[in-house]
Structure formats: C-alpha cells, structure tokens
Amino acid sequence: MFKRFSLIALAVTIVLSGALAVVAQDAQPVVVGPITQAILDRGEVICGVNTSLAGFATLNDAGEYEGFDVEFCRAVAAAILGDANAVTYRPLQAGERQAAIQSGEIDLMSRNTTMTLSREAVWGATFGPVTFYDGQGLMVRTDTGITEIEGLEGASICVQSGTTTELNLADAFSQRGLSYEPQVFADAAATWEGYLSGRCDAFTTDKSGLAAYRATSEDPGSHTILEITLSKEPLAPLSPQSDPQFADIVMWVVYGMIQAEEFGITSANVGDFVGSEIPEIQRFLGQGDNAAGSLYGIPNDFMVAVITQVGNYGEVFERHLGADTPFGLERGLNALWTEGGLQYSPPFR
Numbered sequence: 347m348f349k350r351f352s353l354i355a356l357a358v359t360i361v362l363s364g365a366l367a368v369v370a371q372d373a374q375p376v377v378v379g380p381i382t383q384a385i386l387d388r389g390e391v392i393c394g395v396n397t398s399l400a401g402f403a404t405l406n407d408a409g410e411y412e413g414f415d416v417e418f419c420r421a422v423a424a425a426i427l428g429d430a431n432a433v434t435y436r437p438l439q440a441g442e443r444q445a446a447i448q449s450g451e452i453d454l455m456s457r458n459t460t461m462t463l464s465r466e467a468v469w470g471a472t473f474g475p476v477t478f479y480d481g482q483g484l485m486v487r488t489d490t491g492i493t494e495i496e497g498l499e500g501a502s503i504c505v506q507s508g509t510t511t512e513l514n515l516a517d518a519f520s521q522r523g524l525s526y527e528p529q530v531f532a533d534a535a536a537t538w539e540g541y542l543s544g545r546c547d548a549f550t551t552d553k554s555g556l557a558a559y560r561a562t563s564e565d566p567g568s569h570t571i572l573e574i575t576l577s578k579e580p581l582a583p584l585s586p587q588s589d590p591q592f593a594d595i596v597m598w599v600v601y602g603m604i605q606a607e608e609f610g611i612t613s614a615n616v617g618d619f620v621g622s623e624i625p626e627i628q629r630f631l632g633q634g635d636n637a638a639g640s641l642y643g644i645p646n647d648f649m650v651a652v653i654t655q656v657g658n659y660g661e662v663f664e665r666h667l668g669a670d671t672p673f674g675l676e677r678g679l680n681a682l683w684t685e686g687g688l689q690y691s692p693p694f695r
C-alpha cells in the first residue's frame with residue numbers, strides 16, 4: 347500500500363515539477379542583449395546601408411534614405427522602438443562593410459550584402475534571412491551585339507573591389523578558359539562611370555544592381571544585361587555576433603514580413619486582423635496570452651508595428667522594385683514559396 351502511495355506521489359511530483367519548470371521558464375524575465383539595450387537607450391537603430399543604389403538605398407529629395415534595403419532597417423526600429431523613423435543611417439562602401447560590423451559601430455547592416463561562409467566567420471557577423479535572392483550578371487553596350495559571355499573573350503570589365511563580384515568574375519572566366527582584363531574601382535560611382543566612359547567593354551555586379559543602373563541611366567536601351575547568371579548572391583541583413591538575441595529579433599522581423607504576406611496582412615488591413623479569432627493570427631500578432639516579442643524583451647505585438655509602419659514583404663518589394671517602379675523587377679525567386687518562389691517563414695509558435 348505504502349509502496350503504491352509513494353509511486354503515485356512520485357508520479358505527481360514529476361508531473362508537477364515538469365509543469366513548474368515550464369511555468370518558471372515562461373515567467374523568467376528576459377535579459378535584453380547588449381545591442382538591443384543600446385538601441386533602447388539611444389532610441390535609435392544604427393543601420394549600415396549602401397551609399398547609393400537606386401531602388402535599394404538612395405537619398406530622396408527630403409534628404410532621407412529610402413529603398414528596399416532601407417525598409418528592413420525601419421522594420422527593426424518599428425519592432426524594438428515602435429517607430430520606423432528611429433534610424434540613423436551609415437552609408438557604407440562595399441569595402442567598408444567588414445570594419446563596420448567588426449567594430450560594432452553599427453547595430454545592423456541592410457545593404458545588398460551576399461551571405462557567405464567566410465563573411466560570417468571572418469567578419470564575425472550573423473546573417474538574417476535572405477531578403478533578396480540575386481545572382482551576378484554582366485552588362486554590355488547594346489551596339490556591341492554581344493549576347494553571350496564567350497563574346498567577352500579578352501574584354502576589359504569594370505568591377506568594384508571588396509565584393510563577391512570581383513571574386514566570382516575571376517572564377518567564371520577561368521572556368522570557361524576565357525581571358526579578361528579587370529578594371530577595379532573602390533566605389534560604385536567610379537565603376538559605373540568607368541563603364542560609361544568606355545574604359546570597359548562590360549560592367550558586372552549583382553543583377554539587381556545592373557537593373558538599377560540601367561533603369562536610371564540616360565538611355566536604358568543602349569545597355570543590355572546578358573542572360574547568364576554567374577553566381578548565387580543571396581542578399582541578407584547582418585548584425586555583429588556580440589548579441590545573438592538581437593540577431594534573432596532581426597530574423598523574426600524579416601520572417602514576419604514574409605509571413606504577413608502569406609497571411610494577406612498588409613499595412614492597410616492589419617487593424618482588421620488584430621481582433622482575429624484565428625489562433626495562428628493571434629500568435630503571429632502577439633495578441634491575448636500568446637508570447638511573441640515578449641520572449642525577446644520587445645513589445646509582444648511587435649509585428650503589428652512592423653506591418654502598420656513598413657508593410658509586408660510583398661508591399662515593400664512592389665513599392666521599391668516592382669512593376670510600377672523604373673526597375674519593373676519580377677518577383678522570381680523572391681516570390682512566396684506558395685507562388686513558386688523561395689520566400690518562406692517558419693511558424694510563429
């Protein structure tokens with residue numbers, strides 16, 4: 347009898363202690379990481395962006411940065427501070443990126459930067475989800491009649507230093523037994539000017555960059571982007587490894603924008619979804635008893651602020667790069683997975 351009682355007592359204790367552990371875990375106060383804390387203290391996110399890349403990051407007439415990449419700086423500010431405008435932008439040349447991350451002078455970088463193994467390790471960076479699946483391309487003057495990479499045998503090619511572009515170019519030509527003469531420039535404007543002034547037969551960078559330069563040139567029709575894609579360039583935001591919790595916030599903000607598009611939640615209708623009875627939507631928007639942002643020490647309903655002030659992923663893409671912009675980019679790989687693309691968010695659970 348006693349034995350039976352003690353076994354029951356033991357079972358009850360195990361179940362209870364299990365339950366207590368879960369409660370204790372849920373109730374544990376979240377320790378806010380150093381980057382998030384610095385953002386809260388100064389009331390601003392310091393975000394590294396491109397010096398100027400049409401569609402991705404440019405200064406508008408009001409002297410403010412705008413563009414596809416800029417929106418992710420704004421989204422992180424909205425998530426943490428509730429204000430998408432609370433961002434200080436640090437324009438960075440390609441070759442300045444490593445030092446900006448290593449020194450910790452920026453909290454976040456959202457600047458057409460390709461995620462690679464060595465950058466994570468050597469720069470000490472944590473990349474977030476891919477915001478733009480890209481690939482390297484080649485542009486030539488249309489009147490050269492060149493349509494294939496083989497037509498560039500012995501050509502001079504304008505390329506920017508400190509980029510994956512420079513490295514891929516060498517691989518692409520040597521693999522095909524082709525020779526070329528690189529004309530290397532430290533900044534984008536000089537690289538583009540080099541090509542325009544005829545110093546180079548071709549200009550190479552990410553296809554998004556080629557589309558941006560071509561669309562904003564005097565005569566877009568006089569430049570042709572070759573069909574070939576030389577590399578994979580998954581462009582993603584990144585942050586210093588000193589605060590893994592902040593890196594998680596960046597990750598879930600980007601995924602949240604993708605998930606919002608999948609749910610059909612936009613900046614215009616998010617208010618209608620806040621009162622939704624659907625558990626999945628309640629969890630996503632941090633409503634009721636569902637823990638979301640609170641697990642990271644930020645407002646529980648952080649995605650409401652992000653969607654209201656910035657929009658979902660599709661809205662951001664269309665606003666800056668889509669059919670109604672000079673770039674007219676198709677979603678392609680950047681479509682949702684449900685539409686044949688690669689953009690896919692893990693569950694907000």
Ligand SMILES: N[C@@H](CCC(=O)N[C@@H](CS)C(=O)NCC(=O)O)C(=O)O
Pocket residue numbers: 396397398399438439440441458459460506508509510511532533534551552555556579581
């Ligand atoms: N995605 C490549 C290339 C990124 C890159 O910096 N591209 C150039 C050409 S489009 C650029 O944005 N230059 C602008 C600048 O350095 O200000 C990388 O991460 O290395």
